[in-house]
Amino acid sequence: MVSDKPAPASSRSGGGANDGDKPTGRRLQVGVGRAMAHHGELLQGVFEGADGGLHRGLVTLPLAAQPSTVTFWPGGQGNIRVRPADRRKTARAAALTLEHLGFPDVGGDLTIESDIPVGHGYGSSTADVIAAIRAAAAAAGATLRRSTVCGLAVEAEEASDAIAYGDQAVLFAHREGRILEHFGGEVPPLLVVGFRTDVARPIDTLSLLRARYNGQEIEQFRVLRGLAAHAIRQQDPGLIGRVATASARISQRHLAKPCFETVVKLAQEHGACGIQVAHSGTLMGVLFDGDERGVVARAAVLAGTLGHAGFRGIRTFAVNVDGTSLQ
């Protein structure tokens, strides 16, 4: 059974159907789960929650082309073994999920097949964790709502991204695993030319110091959030591009990307609508309005220019553009 879009079933905190649903008589089967990567963020900062307090949050730029696929083979009691063996958080995510679904102390084997590069801001670790949660749920024949998936992911690895929500644009409190604002739609159509600004040393994202934003930045994030909401409601790539560029500029004061101004200038020269960064990685992307005429050609020219300029890992991908993926 493959599960990558769980239907609403139970709430992680609220109990629900699973609590009274004893495992007696239920057997686990082989389960497969998938989750997509992302290409950093369109927006990251701190935002006011419904409680009036400030919460760290982000809007993820989804990257569907390179999923992580996790398979769970149940086998007796005890440990969950994982391949590659160093992905303990992934195993923990599967175990937490099974426990949540009423299967404590279940053992088995978990394999991760993923082409997502580690340490550049593609969210490889979160993709593995989310895929493992889905695999475990599939093994139990259960569905999980997205908020439950996110809650389990944070429990397994401290922080999560919004990729459980796919291309739905949400403002996500990544350290709490919950939504601050659902923007009520998908990310506007974008063609993204992504690249890495530095390939020398991958970043251990969880060990990064958290950015300490000043009062001006904190109030600025409100304004970015407002424009993000408008851009998604109106499906306006130009405005989401402005949000991403402004967010990247703030990020530049906390985790500076080399050649930032060069990229900004190139983006302008090639008629892009903005730039985005992985706030905890080396990735940057130049955003084009995916519906604009001639955009594919302009993106290709920019990709060539970036290659000549020495940037690595250049890839062009589409988000919510009609037609085929450009991978």
Added chain:
Amino acid sequence: MSGTDDFLSAYEKPRVARLAHNLFAACFPLMKLLPARFMLDRAQADGRLVSGGSVAETTSGTFGLALAMLAAVRGFDLTLVSAASLIDRRLRRRLEHLGSIVHVIDDPEGSGAQRERLERLHAILEHRPETFWPRQYDNPDNRLAYGKLAEWITREIGRVDCLVGCVGSGGSLCGTGEFLRELFPDLAIIAVDTHRSVLFGHAPGPRLLRGLGNSILPSNLRHEMVDEVHWVGALPAFASAHRLHRGHAVFMGPTSGAAALVGASYARKHPDAVTVVILPDEGHRYQNTVYDDGWLAALEGWPVAVPDKPETLARIEARGEGEWTRLVWGRSPLRTMLEAERGA
């Protein structure tokens, strides 16, 4: 604190009025609630203001009203210092009903007595040193408070090409403008002032239009952000407020009239640009004056014929209350403009 003033946090939000296809007005019942709440929140958060503490401020009216509403809800002692020409009996009564102590300085020539008000305030602060003074003219939190207005604008309206607003402390226009320019670097910022206010270089003198302009220079006004300044006399401002009411059922005060006049002229001149104009308070306070035909009839020059566009000046120059002028400011510091005047 949260929960006890939910009503006021809703009250601080504007409503949108679309005055033309490319002209949006942010209509506030009482805009000053935004900076008042923000400043009190910050002061409470860092201990400058403790529970049950005291607050004092000098104010021409609406900022004091906002503080008084918050002080009533949050249990602070509030002392306000105003001038006789700025505060009417009904507002004073309302402030006192909210529990505030109001000091009124005599200013027979109608100058606003800014200096005397500050002297009185300093005497109060000396007497009770633990008193929190929000200092709306110079406290940078005043500008920061307008992140909420900039958020409202981006959320409701989206792209903005021009922001028009009155200047008194500079907080609303410069605060909102600074946040919006991070997203829209080409945003035009147009300041609305009135003749004989010192904000953009006039010599101080009597002003009939109150609630904008100033007789001292607040540091929250960032001249180098301003593209254009308009000096609107009281009479065209009053006439414009009437037009807003008659044409759009938008019942606002006279400073809103001045801002709307300037906003409409920019919007007509730039049909492809989205212009947003900030309208800071409602008309109820002015029913015995600006909205009273008898009171208006006694004014020299009323009724006034309002032109479609202002007279463009070549230099800083004050005119009569019936006139509306404009100067290209070009994001210059005040000193640069004043030196250019002297050199000219």
